[in-house]
Amino acid sequence: MDLCFRSLKAQTWGINKPSSQRSSSTHIRLFYRYRDLAPQLVPLDYTNHPDVKLPYELIGSMPELKDNPFRQRIAEVFSEDGEGNMTLDNFLDMFSVLSEMAPRDLKAYYAFKIYDFNNDDFICKSDLEKTLNKLTRNELTEDEVKMVCEKVIDEADLDNDGRLSLEDFQHMINRAPDFLSTFHIRI
């Protein structure tokens, strides 16, 4: 909610404060991070809600994201057009969900969307295979990949339809001890 409020304020003030008065609160920092990606595209004054979208290549080259194998999926999930081109709102959204303060259910919801490569609201076997190959950089053999995906479906699929729905995923991820600490980006 703080992020919400402050992004509003950021937009009204027009962010034309000189750099010496730059405060260290999160919203201003995030706006400046967004702007630093492409200073020529992003204006300082947001009062007129300019329709500015940064292309995926710029987002994917941020230091926080560039080593993440799922960066493309993350950008696609949070962007309006589904292609990875993000407005300031999408940008703020993304980092607020991935921050420490976001509630567990919200993170689980977005994690599900990230791992659902074909956007069909289910994590099916092919999604699992893609996830696994991204995680291991294609080091595992085909048999091993198949075995792991079968095991995952075995473990987590509660309604026995051969793929993971959002409820299956949430049920499984809510018990994971590491989920909150790994699904977290600090910026």
Add this chain to the structure above:
Amino acid sequence: PHPSHFSPGDEDFQENHERQKHKGKRRNGERPKNKRENQRRQRSSKSVQGIREESQSTTERRERRRRRRGKEGEDEEEVNNDGEVRPELLSPEELEKLKEAVDEKKKLIQSLRGKPWPMKQKLVSLRESQLFVEKYEGALGKGKGRKLYAYKVMMTKKWKKFQRDFENFKTACIPWEMKIKEIESHFGSSVASYFIFLRWMYGINMILFGLTFGLVMVPEALMGRPYGSIPRKTVPRAEEAGAMDFAVLWDFGGYAQYSVLFYGYYNNQRAIGWFKFRMPLSYFLVGVGTVAYSYMVVIRTMARNANESGVGDDNSFNFSWKMFTSWDYLIGNPETADNKFASITTSFKEAILEEQESRKDDNIHLTRFLRVLANFLVLCCLAGSGYLIYFVVRRSQKFALDGLENHTWWERNEVNMVMSLLGMFCPMLFDVISALENYHPRVALQWQLGRIFALFLGNLYTFIIALMDAINLKRKEEKVVKYNITMWEASLYNGTGPENSTGPPVTIHPADVPRGPCWETMVGQEFVRLIISDTMTTYITLLIGDFLRAVLVRFLNHCWCWDLEAGFPSYSEFDVSGNVLGLIFNQGMIWMGAFYAPCLPALNLLRLHVSMYLQCWAVMCCNVPQERVFKASGSNNFYMAMLLVILFLSTLPAIYTIVTIPPSFDCGPFSGKNRMFDVIQETLESDFPAWFSKVFSYASNPGLVLPFILLMVLAIYYLQSTSKSYREANVELKNKLQMVTQRLDNFVLLTSYGSDFILNA
């Protein structure tokens, strides 16, 4: 005419209401509805601040219109042009519905953060709800006590804002946050967890320091008798010559020994200063209080960690968790990412192997034999190290009897050096031995931690036993000194005149009075020396083992036969478990020695402060990320549990000495008493009214205490059994849930024909 139906919480509530109102009233042709619509649309597209300004201006406009209408003498309307509702004219049910609507909007605002909507949608709905709440909440308060209501609402808002600002301020105040973030992004969450643990320990030591410094050291320094006024506060004549030497001071002798840093300096005067500060009582209570505070903090942290991990015993989602939670999104460094990819791959391969492999029975006997052999070797190691320490302590006692000046530096500091070196080399030995055992790496790590724990514990207790021997020696010496003092005093009076009792009192300089060996100060000194040498060893190991090694590997690499970076020495990894154990044992020593050396918490605070900066620098400069990334989450409670055990074990010796050994007769705040805890009895008798001590004596009657203890044991048993039954109920409910889902699924499959009917739960 009241509106017949409206849906509360609907933005159209306003519109419906208005439309009903204005049905039959057409003045001046077209009602400026379009303008109102535009206003509303404009409002919802501007910012909150803009809205607030706008609502102010609309209020003004409203006022003007009302006045104008009044002048024209029109009928009083319930609703003016802007659709404001006057609730004194609404019926009670509508008031209720309005209240409900406002509450609903408030709830929506609260829960907005958790909704998975895109930011724009959230902002729009936030503005709408806020507008609605602002408009009608104030209005609801009109009528009865509206001023009070509005005031209450304003105060709640201000309080919430203050709380939010305070939370932000608190978060900004957390020290070293950026440093830890940097380490986290390079090395992952396990290494960062060590630094977070270090920071937590720093917080605890800060409180302990506050207690000992503020309530023990400062009062004695400011209000007690100054240096040199009484024998216990003065350096003895014999030692005066070398009292200022650096070597003596480094060893905490000389002027350092006769200062507020150690137990022996404190006077046993019951009340000091102009407001009668009870020094001995304060000393005793601070000693007890530091332990009590530590227990409370550790147990509270354990409980919090246990709550957060929830029902964490599940192993049923092994592969799923590996797939969805193994990538650490905090990683922002290509080297770490490479290592993480490699470790994830290895972990998957391991899990696959475990899954596929059926237990091979061929070499089970060999494996068992090797494991027994490994444990035997480890036990030999532990026994050997224990004996070595005992031997060395005995030798140092002999050296002390001969006088320390005749021996080399090594011989003087033998005990501490040996303990530190053992702590450095034995874990490596255990690591090599564990290669025989062929355990799963996680199990092997737990064995390793357990063995290192046993090693440190064994060493510490051997040290304590040796210390007890030294104490007994000093007490025997004390008896001799007491006897000598009576002889010496007699000789003094004999010298002045034949009449012993009527001779003028002889003034002796405090430095010349023969002194008893103050065993408490000796104990305090031993602990301080141990901590200092441990610190030095750690820092030197760090500089040599990590920094020098990194420098050598980096600069000798291009003129060496084999690749130093990939092959033998290579860069060192940060040993999380070893460092955490070191920290825990260090804290144990502080708890043990703080009663006899009030300076220990201050020393530890300084040490932790320096450690934080030094280790942060060393990690970033000389270490590489680990190959096998250690999971941080599960071990948090493990480290807390070890800390609790150490806390318990370290307070045992201190309690034993306080309860059984009589204090020295001429040094410390309890001198002259039979036992140290007699100070409590004394306080009860002299400082509290008579009935209090009577009550206390009744309360400490065994007839009352035993039933109380029995009651507590029963309460613990009851709570234990209820928690067990809750856990079982939990498991049963889980099973039932699965069964019901299965049944439903089967039912659906039976009643459908076609495989395209998919159940969406």
